[in-house]
Amino acid sequence: MTDIRHIAADSCNYTNFDAVIVGSGPSGSIVARTLAERGCHVAVLEYGGLVSPGAMLEPHQAAYSKALTSNGPADGNPWTACCVGGGMPFYNGITFRYRQADLSVSQYLATDMEINWPITLQDLEPYYSEIEHLLEVSGANGFLSYPASPRGLMLSNAMQELSIRSKSIPLAIRPPRTNKGCTNCSACDDLVCPTDARASVLARNILDDSPLPGTISVLYGCFVNRIEMRDDGRAEALECYVPLSSELIRIPVERVIVCANAIQSAALMLRSKSGHAPKGIGNESGLVGRGLSFKIKGYSVGYMEPADRGSGAFAPHWGPHATVYTDDFYEHNDVPCRFGGLIYEANFPSPDKNVGLVRLHYTAGEEPWSHNRVVLDEAVDQYGIPYIRFEYRNSENDRARINFLADRADDILRHLGAFRIEREPSSHGKGSGHLHGTMRAGCDPRTSVVDSCGRVHGFTNIHVMDGSVMNFAGSSNPTHTFMANARRMAMSVK
DSSP: OOOOOOOGOOOOOOOOOOOEEEOOOOHHHHHHHHHHHHEEEEEESSSSSOOOOBBBHHHHHTSSSBBBBBSOOOOBBSSSSSSSTEEEEEEOOOOOOOHHHSSSSTTTTSSSSSSSSSHHHHHHHHHHHHHHHHHOOOOOOOOOOOOHHHHHHHHHHHHHTTTTOOOHHHHHOOOOOOTOOOOOOOSSSSBBOOSSSSSOOOTTTTTTOTTSSSSSEEESSOOEEEEEEEETTTTTEHHHHTTTEEEOOOOOOOOOOOOEEEEEHHHHHHHOOOOSOOTTTTTTSTTTOOOOOOOOEEEEEEEOOTSSSTOOOOOOOOEEEEEEOOOTSSTTTTTTGGGEEEEEEEEOSSSGGGGEEEEEEEEEEOOOOOTTTTEEEEOOOOOOOOEEEEEEOOOOOHHHHHHHHHHHHHHHHHTTTTTTEEOOOOOGGGGOOOOOSSSSOOOOTOOOSTTTBBBBTTTSSSEOOSGGGOOOOOOOSSHHHHHHHHHHTTTTTT
């Protein structure tokens, strides 16, 4: 059985691991499992601890550091979530596959960076199927589809009357009235599922090494500050800070695989300066941290009258965050640049807050520009670690694309009977659960940081296998792709 413990309680000498993985989120966990399936002994280092069933994201994250933003204050979010399993315990279970257009987006968009992935959708497809099986994704691999919510049914009908196709969202949630299925105990978003009906790293035993030939040890309470290098350019050890004991420890490595998220992974590389890497690991061309992408997105809220056909909206919403969506505007001639994204149901986390309201979310992959980046500030936090700072702004094309999707969402709500529609203020420039692009993948070290399998150019035992290697963020929720691509890359490790 996988050993999960606070690093301060660990008595090992850290020398018995074939690979050390930084980060236990969906990417790091699937990499650990893939290596353990092949007989490797793996350590996973995680800053945050275990979270309790029913925990909420915002109070959980309040204890962890913020980032500086373009305007100066420390009001940015450089994390998905700090806990065993990363952001997955708090995510909404939406499990889309990407499309070939997401991997070859230069047919629609152009920036000052390489934006096509160095792989094709065909390369990902077998791993998508494996992840869908592991997570028990509804409507895939023989698993039942998740039924539409009452709001979802109203939205679906309104879409169809507008000649917009609606579809069921693939959810990594066991449907109600199935074995260990959803009990509709809450409005499920930013909340740790109390019944394990929704998939997570622990709920689906992704880190369980009991049936595997290798082993997985998860050591939490450990912040990886820098990677120490040998003179020959190989990673030798990780310098880690343990807040509980206020001590620095050193963990030797045979191979390090960074899966800390697109902000933290880039920051770790920038902190890891040495004679062999004077600007940071992988940063010889100045690309580490550049191309930061959060996804462009927004929400429209429709206020309903009880007498309207949307009167079903006057009951609290219990159950998944979203059950129906449309992809009619993913690739569409009317969208600016002809490349848009998704529109889907998006219920508020509190069941009662949904009374009288119907909410839609729209999301699209943003243009990656080199001026959008992660840098290290001169100021340091209470532990002496430099603050992370975002330099970030959206392009005119991005604003036009997301405004098009917002207008279509408003059309749907208006047709449903909303007497007033409000768009929530956007704050995604200050951080997001969808983080991409700062450790770009490609064949040429002049235009990329890692190769197509995640190995940092010029380094034999340092890899990155999280969302930071994604050259374009994609126009749908990324967790499924994070995991599928991480598994693909981990299969290449020899």
